[in-house]
Amino acid sequence: AMAGSGWARAVRGLLLDVSGVLYDGGADGGVPIAGSAEALRRIKASGLKLQLCTNETQATREDFVRKLRALGFDVSVAEVTAPAPAACRLLKERGLRPHLLVHNDLVPEFAEIDKTNPNCVVLGDAAENFTYANLNEAFRLLIGMEKPVLISLGKGRYYKETDGLKLDVGAYMKALEYACDIQAEVVGKPAKRFFESALAELGVPPEQAIMIGDDIVSDVGGAQQCGMRALQVRTGKFRPSDENHPLVKPDAYVNNLAEAVDIILQQL
Amino acid sequence: AMAGSGWARAVRGLLLDVSGVLYDGGADGGVPIAGSAEALRRIKASGLKLQLCTNETQATREDFVRKLRALGFDVSVAEVTAPAPAACRLLKERGLRPHLLVHNDLVPEFAEIDKTNPNCVVLGDAAENFTYANLNEAFRLLIGMEKPVLISLGKGRYYKETDGLKLDVGAYMKALEYACDIQAEVVGKPAKRFFESALAELGVPPEQAIMIGDDIVSDVGGAQQCGMRALQVRTGKFRPSDENHPLVKPDAYVNNLAEAVDIILQQL
Numbered sequence: 001a002m003a004g005s006g007w008a009r010a011v012r013g014l015l016l017d018v019s020g021v022l023y024d025g026g027a028d029g030g031v032p033i034a035g036s037a038e039a040l041r042r043i044k045a046s047g048l049k050l051q052l053c054t055n056e057t058q059a060t061r062e063d064f065v066r067k068l069r070a071l072g073f074d075v076s077v078a079e080v081t082a083p084a085p086a087a088c089r090l091l092k093e094r095g096l097r098p099h100l101l102v103h104n105d106l107v108p109e110f111a112e113i114d115k116t117n118p119n120c121v122v123l124g125d126a127a128e129n130f131t132y133a134n135l136n137e138a139f140r141l142l143i144g145m146e147k148p149v150l151i152s153l154g155k156g157r158y159y160k161e162t163d164g165l166k167l168d169v170g171a172y173m174k175a176l177e178y179a180c181d182i183q184a185e186v187v188g189k190p191a192k193r194f195f196e197s198a199l200a201e202l203g204v205p206p207e208q209a210i211m212i213g214d215d216i217v218s219d220v221g222g223a224q225q226c227g228m229r230a231l232q233v234r235t236g237k238f239r240p241s242d243e244n245h246p247l248v249k250p251d252a253y254v255n256n257l258a259e260a261v262d263i264i265l266q267q268l
Numbered sequence: 269a270m271a272g273s274g275w276a277r278a279v280r281g282l283l284l285d286v287s288g289v290l291y292d293g294g295a296d297g298g299v300p301i302a303g304s305a306e307a308l309r310r311i312k313a314s315g316l317k318l319q320l321c322t323n324e325t326q327a328t329r330e331d332f333v334r335k336l337r338a339l340g341f342d343v344s345v346a347e348v349t350a351p352a353p354a355a356c357r358l359l360k361e362r363g364l365r366p367h368l369l370v371h372n373d374l375v376p377e378f379a380e381i382d383k384t385n386p387n388c389v390v391l392g393d394a395a396e397n398f399t400y401a402n403l404n405e406a407f408r409l410l411i412g413m414e415k416p417v418l419i420s421l422g423k424g425r426y427y428k429e430t431d432g433l434k435l436d437v438g439a440y441m442k443a444l445e446y447a448c449d450i451q452a453e454v455v456g457k458p459a460k461r462f463f464e465s466a467l468a469e470l471g472v473p474p475e476q477a478i479m480i481g482d483d484i485v486s487d488v489g490g491a492q493q494c495g496m497r498a499l500q501v502r503t504g505k506f507r508p509s510d511e512n513h514p515l516v517k518p519d520a521y522v523n524n525l526a527e528a529v530d531i532i533l534q535q536l
Binding site for chain 2: 127128130131132135136139140143157158164165166167168170171172174175176177178179180181
């Protein structure tokens with residue numbers, strides 16, 4: 001029924017989430033999700049445009065692409081839209097000097113940014129850097145600012161790694177928001193501006209693009225807010241309760257990326 | 269003007285917050301706030317009833333009282349109302365078996381509680397135990413429950429120690445609430461039930477009791493919700509912006525506990 005409805009007929013480009021769609025991450029480097037590398041090749045062979053739209057903030061795009069290639073995915077740095085470069089543009093526009101609470105491996109993305117005498121905090125998925133001491137330090141800097149500015153690279157609740165679910169940056173964002181009685185500015189999915197920059201790189205208007213992700217709120221809800229269609233895969237962090245989400249309803253559910261690509265290519 | 273208004277004339281008992289009122293805590297054991305030990309002696313000599321009403325969850329009441337006595341405060345365990353014993357009563361009532369994410373030194377308060385095969389998480393001010401690994405563990409237990417139960421020993425934003433401000437349990441509570449899309453049950457201030465148990469131990473009805481604390485929300489707001497008068501001291505975590513709080517207005521501000529006691533005893 002879904003394949004027959006023809007909703008993908010006008011599609012010219014795909015935005016793909018990465019973790020939970022192409023692979024499941026983990027300290028061991030992660031493992032590809034069955035069929036996803038082949039699905040990626042079929043997208044490229046079909047002539048559809050492709051952009052990876054990720055909230056990954058545990059590595060520079062260069063290292064991230066290296067890891068994906070080692071897992072068998074044919075991708076390049078130019079095909080990756082990620083929060084850190086978007087945050088750097090925002091910092092420069094507004095003359096902000098960040099204190100970084102991010103993963104060590106992300107720090108090189110901020111090499112060009114003045115970090116002296118910080119007037120904001122940039123929060124990423126810092127993983128092992130989310131220590132009690134580091135959280136207190138970020139909190140003290142914020143609470144000491146006349147007008148605290150907290151920039152969060154995403155607001156995900158959690159994600160799945162090979163050894164289990166992990167709290168994502170959104171949980172730590174909420175902790176700092178509450179402690180300082182402020183609202184963070186989110187860079188990354190589901191921010192509209194972030195999807196718009198991914199669409200610009202894709203070179204396709206929203207009504208001709210489909211987002212495919214495992215996160216009902218950040219991927220599906222965010223893309224739909226921008227006028228795109230969005231599919232939720234039943235891989236990665238997908239949970240059956242997502243199918244009863246009170247606010248977000250995907251245009252379709254698919255078992256995995258391979259099935260999504262089957263359906264889309266059939267309709268073209 | 270405040271001293272002349274006579275609002276303390278009917279008072280028969282005082283509830284005192286401890287950290288930020290009697291002393292400022294810290295890894296070094298903390299330091300007494302000037303005049304507070306003498307003020308405590310004057311309260312006792314006056315015949316006013318006294319109960320310490322604290323959200324302290326970094327030590328058993330026995331160890332906490334030992335620390336306070338070493339700092340010069342004449343207090344006993346029976347004079348301390350604290351969240352952990354209140355949580356134990358709640359756990360027993362409801363047949364809950366907790367996973368504890370609390371300070372090591374608080375664990376003995378839960379000695380009598382069955383902790384096998386946990387069906388809830390109890391969160392305290394775990395301080396150095398707020399590691400990335402421990403937060404992920406608590407999160408995974410919660411998200412794996414059919415109906416996650418998170419019991420938080422307080423919901424404070426932050427507190428002041430001798431080496432600076434620290435994130436309090438409320439910030440970590442918010443992180444887990446967000447990640448699991450749940451609401452924690454708060455035991456401790458500002459929960460009405462907690463103030464009521466402190467008043468029961470004080471043996472005085474709310475309209476004859478005054479709460480004195482440094483936390484505009486947990487101490488002042490919580491006590492007023494129970495029908496008590498409440499004073500905010502300008503010590504501890506007090507910040508000038510508290511005086512413009514949008515929701516809570518203390519019955520009076522006082523510079524410190526010593527001034528509060530001066531004013532109250534003048535009116536008796």
